[in-house]
Structure formats: structure tokens, C-alpha cells
Amino acid sequence: MTVTTVQAQPVSQAPLSYRKNVAMLRGPQLATLRSAFHASMQLSDDRGWQYWAGVHGLPLPMYCQHHTPLFLAWHRAYLYYFELSLKELEPTVTLPWWDWTSSWSHQVGFPVSYSVAEAGGEPNPLAGGPINALAQQQGGAGAPDHTSRNPDDPASLPTAAEISQLLGLGDFLDFQQQLESIHDGVHVWSGGTMAEIPYAAYDPIFFAHHCMIDRLWRLWQLQHPTAGVPADLLAEALPPFNITVAQTLNVNALGYDYASFSSRTQIGG
Amino acid sequence: MAITFELELPAGDVRPELSRADLTFYGLDHSGPSYQVRVFFSNPNAGPDTPLNAGEGFVGMFAVFAHGGCFGEEGHCDVRPPVSPFDRRPPHPLVPIARYLTVTDAIRDLMGRDERSVTVTAVPVVRPSALATADQAADVLTVDQVALHTFE
Numbered sequence: 001m002t003v004t005t006v007q008a009q010p011v012s013q014a015p016l017s018y019r020k021n022v023a024m025l026r027g028p029q030l031a032t033l034r035s036a037f038h039a040s041m042q043l044s045d046d047r048g049w050q051y052w053a054g055v056h057g058l059p060l061p062m063y064c065q066h067h068t069p070l071f072l073a074w075h076r077a078y079l080y081y082f083e084l085s086l087k088e089l090e091p092t093v094t095l096p097w098w099d100w101t102s103s104w105s106h107q108v109g110f111p112v113s114y115s116v117a118e119a120g121g122e123p124n125p126l127a128g129g130p131i132n133a134l135a136q137q138q139g140g141a142g143a144p145d146h147t148s149r150n151p152d153d154p155a156s157l158p159t160a161a162e163i164s165q166l167l168g169l170g171d172f173l174d175f176q177q178q179l180e181s182i183h184d185g186v187h188v189w190s191g192g193t194m195a196e197i198p199y200a201a202y203d204p205i206f207f208a209h210h211c212m213i214d215r216l217w218r219l220w221q222l223q224h225p226t227a228g229v230p231a232d233l234l235a236e237a238l239p240p241f242n243i244t245v246a247q248t249l250n251v252n253a254l255g256y257d258y259a260s261f262s263s264r265t266q267i268g269g
Numbered sequence: 270m271a272i273t274f275e276l277e278l279p280a281g282d283v284r285p286e287l288s289r290a291d292l293t294f295y296g297l298d299h300s301g302p303s304y305q306v307r308v309f310f311s312n313p314n315a316g317p318d319t320p321l322n323a324g325e326g327f328v329g330m331f332a333v334f335a336h337g338g339c340f341g342e343e344g345h346c347d348v349r350p351p352v353s354p355f356d357r358r359p360p361h362p363l364v365p366i367a368r369y370l371t372v373t374d375a376i377r378d379l380m381g382r383d384e385r386s387v388t389v390t391a392v393p394v395v396r397p398s399a400l401a402t403a404d405q406a407a408d409v410l411t412v413d414q415v416a417l418h419t420f421e
Binding site: 058060062066067068070138139140142143144148150152177178181183184185187188189191192193194195196197198199200 | 299302303304305330331332333334335336337338340341359360362366368369371396397398399400401
């Protein structure tokens, strides 16, 4: 009998995916992103958009971790698993990050690519979407059937100076609490469905916002390589995901990193 | 509804140089609509329309991204204690939270003027959202304690 062994590729040699600044996405990259979200929104089972949006809020149970020590780790896991579900539909897609500190954001607010109603002659899936029937039912009278936004003054978004100060903090829990406070502020700034936990993740901008939060954690980790998550949190599970806090710490082990811009050209087979 | 209280400042012959001062609000509810808390010093009449500038005593704000109400059956959102010492479940998601606001420059300024206390006003603001109206600001802010922590 012949036994064939398959050598696993070491993680360090596997090509990483790079999450990019949404303001720097090129036409084909944006088209891929829209295609992935559109395809996800067509799936009504637990591979699709409505399922993933509901993991965060309604329908019950609300799995998200807010105002707890698991805030950053849980949302990193959430983005990771959701991004994998998109890659099953568009293998090269990565979630982009919305830099709400940029001078452009302080003029226009939400990224244009997430605001325009149509793209390429089709409804823009990044602009919003419907909310599933069970989430509406559990929300009771007045529950929204579609996402909405009601942004505040763009000039009141967080500033680069605030983030610079934040990244200088040396203690993880201090950093996390202050980052979550900034995160909360952007949700409230957004208004509409983004402003309330039960429906926030039904808006695609949620994931661009959280990519920015996750990126800031990554930047903080690079600046403070010896400061870490408290040891008593490392073995904590992050339901519904089969991953622990410790397993979220190295983004490269999860197959991604952050870049302002990234393009890839295939040379040969 | 806004809350106003007197906050004691560091006093004594030896008052070391501050590197940071945090104003911490304990016992914040996050079961209802999301809200902002705008904090003013020496302006007990501050309200939701008060401009956010130093001249009005504004020292900063924080937001609470909240749960928007209860969507379960009766008792679903009652904060439950552990049922036994072996209860390994995480705390109930609606356990009241603490939030802090770093107000170093404002505290440094007050200490530089040898002030011994300051009047603090915290003004809740609810921006209209999918689940909330602005008038819900009237009862959204609950606070058990506020503490000032300073660091050298």
C-alpha cells in the first residue's frame, strides 16, 4: 500500500491577505468587494449575510462582546470568520478599513463607496440592506426592516491626534477601553441602525468601521510587543466561534495583515 | 437628565505634577438606547445645546453603544448573579459598565489655580436612531459613582 503524505505549508510561507484602506481601493478591487457582499446577501442560509449580521445582534442570542475584556478579541474573531465566508464567494476579497480620522472622512463622513446608491448600474450592496424577518419580529413594533444612517457632523469624527495618543498607551486594558470608547462614538455618530447593537452589523459599513478598530489593535501590538492581553483572558472562548483569545493575538496566523494599498500580480502558473 | 455634582480635587502641600487625570463614571446602564455623555466643568446650566468648547467648560465626551432595549421575554434582561461558585458562564451582558474620560489639561488648570473642587455636569444626549428618539435622554444616564484618578 502506498501512503501519500501531504506536507502542510508553513504558515509563514502562505501568502497573507492584506486588508486595505477603503479610500485606496482600485476599481477592480471595489468590484470584487461589492461582488462578495452581493453574493453573500443572496444566500439565505448560515453562509450568508443575514446570518453573519445576526451573529452580532438580533435575532437572539446576541453574541457580541461589548464593554467586556473580550471586546477586541471577539470582534477580531467575528471579522475573521465573516471574511472567510466572503472568500468562499470571492477568493481574493478582503475586508477594507475606513479611516475615520482622515481629512477626507472629516469632510465627507462615510466612504463614498459605501454611500452611493448604485455602482456599475446595479444597487450598491455596500450602501445597506434589508434586516431579516426574525430580527424584525424580535425587535417588536417599530423595528427597522432596512438599514438606515443619520450621520453627525463629519468634523466631529475622531482625530489622528486622538489615535496617536491612544496608541501610546502601554497597558492593554487601558488601551482597549479607550479604543472601545472611540468605537462607541463612531457608532453613535453614524446614527440609524449603526447606532444600536441589535441592528448595527446589518449595515456593511459596520465591517469597515470594525476593520479600522482591529487595525488599530494591530498597530498597538506592533508598538508594544511586550505588552499583552492579561494571562487570565487567554484561554477564554469566543462563542460562537471555535477560537480562543490567545488564538486571535497573531493576525498573521489568521492569514492577514493591514496595508494602505496592496496589489498582487501572478507571474507564471 | 443631566447630573451635576461637586468633585474634590487633589489638595495638600505636596501636589505632584500630573501626567494624567481620569474622570471615571461607574454604574452606567447600557440596556437602552445608545447615548453620548458630554462633560462640563463649572457650568451647572449646561444642556444638550451648549456649545462644545472650553469657554463653556466642556472638557470631553464619551459615548455608550448600547443594546436598544430588551428583545426577550420577561426577565431576559434582568442582570442575573452567578447561580453557584461553579458558574463558569460569563457575566450577564447588561452588568452596568464604567467609562472614563481623560481630563488631564482641565484638572491641571484647576490645580494651577489652587482650586479645591469643581462642579461637574454630565449631559446625556440621545441621537435619533433606528430604536431611539432624542427625548429618551431624559432617563438614559444612571451613575452610581464618579471618581477622579490622577497619576504622576
